[in-house]
Amino acid sequence: YEAQKHAPQQPGSVVIGPGGRYRFGTTALVVVMDDNKRTSPEWIADSIADAMKQLRVLDATSLILPDFTDDLLRQPKWISEEQRRDTCRPIAKAMVEGIVKSGADFDLIKIWAWHGNADIWAEELDALSKRVSFGMIAPAAA
Numbered sequence: 001y002e003a004q005k006h007a008p009q010q011p012g013s014v015v016i017g018p019g020g021r022y023r024f025g026t027t028a029l030v031v032v033m034d035d036n037k038r039t040s041p042e043w044i045a046d047s048i049a050d051a052m053k054q055l056r057v058l059d060a061t062s063l064i065l066p067d068f069t070d071d072l073l074r075q076p077k078w079i080s081e082e083q084r085r086d087t088c089r090p091i092a093k094a095m096v097e098g099i100v101k102s103g104a105d106f107d108l109i110k111i112w113a114w115h116g117n118a119d120i121w122a123e124e125l126d127a128l129s130k131r132v133s134f135g136m137i138a139p140a141a142a
Contacts, residue, residue: 008035011043014051016058024064028055032068039072041094048098052106062108065095067117081116088117092124100132 006015013031030047033039048065055063069088073079079087099109113121 010034011039012046012050014047014054016051016054026055026058026060028052033072041090041097044068044091044094045098045101048095049101049103052099052102052104056104056106061106062110063106064110064112065099067092067111067113067121068095069114069117085117085120088114088120092117092120096124096128100128 009015009031011031011034015029015031017027017029019025019027028051030044030051032043032047052063067088068091069084072091073084073087095111111121111125
């Protein structure tokens, strides 16, 4: 309901509101598609970075970032697993880039990935660990 109060928003926008369905302390909704259901890696990365900065201002110390793949799949929803994985690769890269771009110092960031995409996320995080030094990057069982 909170999101509806702020709709419509431009791609790259962020709406911060109450915890929502899963009753988290705070939820950040990021707008990563335009009216024609198009997206871009820049919109994804920029909106995640902005959301993370806003959440830190609100003293959030942990973050669960859901895999956007299913939400950004082109219609129809009956695509093959390989098409789903091909869709996930650039999304995962953009989402991780947004985390890095934020510069936010969260104690814990968990990526809530669909099990069929877990290896893609692991590859992206491994590539990140070779570029950037963090305290700990490790996949964890859901």
